[in-house]
Amino acid sequence: xxxxxxxxxxxxxxxxxxxxxSCTYDTSESDYYLxxxxxxxxxxxxxxxxxxxxxxQNATENRFSVNFQKAAKSFSLKISDSQLGDAAMYFCACLxxxxxxxxxxxxTSLLVTP
Amino acid sequence: GAGVSQSPRYKVAxxxxxxxxxxxxxxxxxxxxxxxxxxxxxxxxxxxFQNEAQLDKSGLPSDRFFAERPEGxxxxxxxxxTQQEDSAVYLCASSLDGSFYNEQFFGPGTRLTxx
Numbered sequence: 001x002x003x004x005x006x007x008x009x010x011x012x013x014x015x016x017x018x019x020x021x022s023c024t025y026d027t028s029e030s031d032y033y034l035x036x037x038x039x040x041x042x043x044x045x046x047x048x049x050x051x052x053x054x055x056x057q058n059a060t061e062n063r064f065s066v067n068f069q070k071a072a073k074s075f076s077l078k079i080s081d082s083q084l085g086d087a088a089m090y091f092c093a094c095l096x097x098x099x100x101x102x103x104x105x106x107x108t109s110l111l112v113t114p
Numbered sequence: 115g116a117g118v119s120q121s122p123r124y125k126v127a128x129x130x131x132x133x134x135x136x137x138x139x140x141x142x143x144x145x146x147x148x149x150x151x152x153x154x155x156x157x158x159x160x161x162x163f164q165n166e167a168q169l170d171k172s173g174l175p176s177d178r179f180f181a182e183r184p185e186g187x188x189x190x191x192x193x194x195x196t197q198q199e200d201s202a203v204y205l206c207a208s209s210l211d212g213s214f215y216n217e218q219f220f221g222p223g224t225r226l227t228x229x
Contacts, residue, residue, distance in 0.1 A: 004156075033215065043203060044117075045157075045220035052215070091156050101147065101173070102218060104156030 002027040002094045006105035013082045014113050020067075021077045021108045023092030032096040034068065034075045039089040039107070048090070051075065079110075087112045116140075118221035120206050126227045127196045135191045135224045139208030146189050147218060148181055149205040157205050163189060164211075196228045 003026045013019035025034065036048040051059045051068050058066050063083075067076045079086055089109050093102040119138045127133050139146050145164055149157035150173075159173040165186040174181070178197075183189040193200055203225050207218040 037220075043205075043223045043225075045205065045207075047217055050217075093156075100145065100162055101159035101170070102149075102157070104158070106154070106156050 002029070002032075002096060002099075002103040004092050004094050004103050004105040006092055006108050008108045009106070010109045010111065012111040012113060013079070013086075015082055015084060017082055018078060018080045019082055019110065021079075021090050021092075021110070023075045023077070023105060025073050025075060025092070025094045027073075027094060027096060029096035029098060032094055034066075035093040035095070035102065036064070036066070036075075036077045037091045037093060037104075038086075039091060041088070045091070049077065082112050084112050084114070086110060118206055118208050118219050120204075120221040120224050122224060123222065124225050124227075126229065128229055129197060130195050132192065132194045133196055133226065135193075135204050135226070137189045137191070137206030137208075137221060139187065139189070139206070140219055141187075142210070143208035143219075144186075144211045145209045145216075145218075146183060147207040147209075148189070148191050149207065150175075151203040151205055151223070153202070160191070160204075193226075196226075198228050201226055201228045 005024045035050045038046045049061045063080045089107045091107045092105040148160040151157040162170040163183045178194045180192045203223040205223045206221045209216040209218045
């Protein structure tokens with residue numbers, strides 16, 4: 001079984017600033033993927049970034065990067081140069097190599113202020 | 115179509131009514147998933163299809179929930195005798211195959227409200 005915990009129900013950031021969203025997880029699997037999904041008010045879930053557990057290098061996608069600490073089972077998302085369009089719910093999720101169903105956290109609502 | 119589509123986008127049902135929610139996956143995607151997202155929560159897995167075979171239905175909350183994908187493309191999630199606790203957004207996702215390294219693409223969801 002896997003559990004994903006997002007301890008920040010809401011976060012706020014000013015436009016152009018940097019914000020970090022936290023996520024911890026628990027899994028007994030040896031290999032797995034971790035994901036951050038963005039869900040704008042329209043509800044379509046969009047993949048932001050993903051990290052395979054055996055890769056030590058932190059994933060980066062433009063303004064989005066992760067800090068993956070495998071031993072601590074921590075997977076935080078850093079958003080640089082925040083934009084108004086970044087405002088959304090952000091979900092952390094885990095998927096093991098023996099499974100197929102994503103296990104999601106409860107989400108963090110990100111507010112971006114001008 | 116370019117992405118996963120779902121219909122209807124919104125559904126209001128009276129308690130006890132049956133509802134059917136439709137999902138059109140990305141063309142050629144073998145795997146199809148249904149998730150339930152309660153208000154203020156993350157999505158939770160309901161069921162998984164590979165082509166027309168329902169390989170896992172362990173997340174379906176009760177025997178009132180039934181899903182099918184008879185021709186391996188479009189899928190329908192049916193809820194019989196709806197209850198207020200069934201109110202949620204139902205998300206459909208598809209992927210190229212069930213491999214864990216293939217991205218799941220989500221539809222916009224159907225918001226079900228049971229009165």
